[in-house]
Amino acid sequence: MTGLGRSWPLSRRLVVGTIALVLVTLILSGGAALLALRASLYERLDQEVRMGLAILAGPARDAPGGGAGEGGGVVDPGPDDGSGGGGGPDAGSAPRLRLDTLEVVIAADGTATRASTVGPDGTVASLTAAQLEVVTESADRAEQPTTVDLGGTAGSFRIAAQSGPDGTVVAGTSLRDTTATIASLGGILVVVAVAALILVGAGIAWLVTSALRPLRRVAGTAERVAQRPLAVGAVTLPERAGLAEDPGTEVGRVGAALDTLLNHVETALGARQESEERLRAFIADASHELRTPLASIRGYAQLAHAETFEMPATQARSLERIESEAERMGALVEDLLLLARLDSGQRLRREPVDVTMLAIETVSDLHAAMPDHEWIVEVDEPVEVRGDAPRIRQVLINLLGNAGRHTPAGTRVTAAVTRVGGEAVISVSDDGPGIAPELLPRLFDRFTRGDAARNRDAGSTGLGLAIASAIVQEHGGRIDVASGSAGTSFEVALPLLGAGEIEQVDS
Known part of the structure; x- marks a missing residue:
């Protein structure tokens, strides 16, 4: 099944699959019916062609019926009235011409003594030179009935030929009625197939919808639970x-x-x-x-x-x-x-907090406490958020303090405060050796230490980053970390203080 089919709901796949199977079944059965009808009609047509050939090759085949190059005539020329219009002494004994037939008589010297067709209305029409050439070429291999196309209004004929010492006779029957019958049946089958598909589609859709209604209840229950x-x-x-x-x-x-x-x-x-x-x-x-x-x-x-x-x-x-x-x-x-x-x-306090000033003050304090590091502050303008100032300061102290304690002397530590969309972004980065990759997934877990063997006299409890993460989440923000051989960068995003907010303190 294609990728599109796999992405469909089960009900649609069942309905479309069933309709496709029914459509294939209708096409195969309709095609088989048309082929069987065509074979039956052609068999009857071949019998008529052979009968016409037997009549044409019989004793009365030389009766006048219109030679090559003559104009149209009537099916039954009738008795001779002395006008010379179409009958001889033996004309009354000639067999009656059949409708939608073709008759060609070729003498031993290769000249056509008779080459005409009889239309569905009984009108006799002489074959043109091109049509006669098509019939003559097919006569060599037409001992068994074969199909030729004369073009124009004549259409296609089923013909058979018989050769003798006096020449060759060719008899044929038009495929007009046979083709019309097959086309009519084909149209009926198409209409029936479309109606059947509509009925089957509606029935299958109703049945599948009813059968899958409990399954949709199960899916809806699972989706609601997943959203909790x-x-x-x-x-x-x-x-x-x-x-x-x-x-x-x-x-x-x-x-x-x-x-x-x-x-x-x-x-x-x-x-x-x-x-x-x-x-x-x-x-x-x-x-x-x-x-x-x-x-x-x-x-x-x-x-x-x-x-x-x-x-x-x-x-x-x-x-x-x-x-x-x-x-x-x-x-x-x-x-x-x-x-x-x-x-x-x-709940934490909710009041306007200038994180730019907090960053400047925290970096100043750590510069005095750790003068062996290079401390940089990058701020452009005051950036305010709504939150608890002491707790946000604690986040900055934890991040900057970690950068100072866990990097060698001379490391550059940068604190930057910027506006990104509707958030205040505080980044703390250093160019130290970075954090071990295996620690990154659990860096904000409680009691996670970067060096399990380091001296506890440093006072680290392994809770600093866990506390920072909890405070940031309580403020509706997020904290991320990226670390590599070029250094470590922490990024804290807090919602900006909205314009027009009413200043209030929740203690």
Whole structure:
């Protein structure tokens, strides 16, 4: 089947396929009927030709009937009236000429003593020289009936010839009636075929439409389920095909299986959502509860450092590590708490934010913190979005901070802010060594680290990009990354602040 046929709906393919099969059947049967009729008519015609040849070759063949070059005459010349118009003493005994026939008598010396046709109205017409030549050429091979075309109004004839010592006689019968009969039957068959195709097409269309109606219900149910967001959040699937009452048909079995599958999927999604909510609540509660003891640990460590007496080197180093790890754990707890809040659907602030100024300030801060890198800001004009300024700043800090921490000294890091259509596009790019290709598909997953073996003293939790992605998505934007040997580029797109929007703050 062609590509076009494969793209058709099943109902159309069934209807068109059935009509095509019926059409082929009608063509073959009609063709066979026409061929059988033609063979039968030609057989009867050949019998008439042989009969005419026997009559023409008999004793009365020399009776006057119009020689070559003579004008038309009547079928029955009648008795001689003394005018010399067409009869002799033996004219009354000549056989009556038959309608739509041809008679040619060629003497032994090759001259045609008779060469005429009798039309359907009984008019006798002499053959022209060209027509006589066609008949003469065919007479040599016309011992069995054969077809010749005399052209003009004469048309085609079925002829047969018989040679003797006195010459050759040729008799023929016109194909006019035979051709008309075959053409008439062909027209009737065409009309019947068209009517049959219309009736069969309408019947098949109704039958296929009725038979496939349950299947369309199944397809509609599957399409509605496919349009539902099943990846996150609480999910209910009220759609059902409702064909369980007809399990005896293939479509009913498919519909029942789909309903069963949807029940299982809804149960699984409900269990997943319940598990995620419990885990999210646990992370939020644990993170919240850990903030106080971690703050206490940092406070006691700082208090111990404030003592004036000299501590042993081991004790001083231990206190430093306790304070450092407490700070790192505090940052991890804050990140986990933020992710839990974002996952739970906590709304962010919605106010006009100048991302151009945020980019300039963030790059300035990192230039002071990492002077061994080259920091560049590319902005043309203020670009505003509606969102939460501290969270957008956190996205910039995470992206620019990663570019500074995971690239060697001297790397150029560029932050650019532009307008593209209805979006504010923030790009952070560097000319460092790039990110390993195997990390790119899961770069925004939680606890993904670019170097699993690096020292944890750097303070990285593997949550920075996950937090950036969650914040951007919460703002209705997107974040993409491209990396290679020439460097890495992150692109954040946020909806622009619409003209005429009412400024409001949702806290």
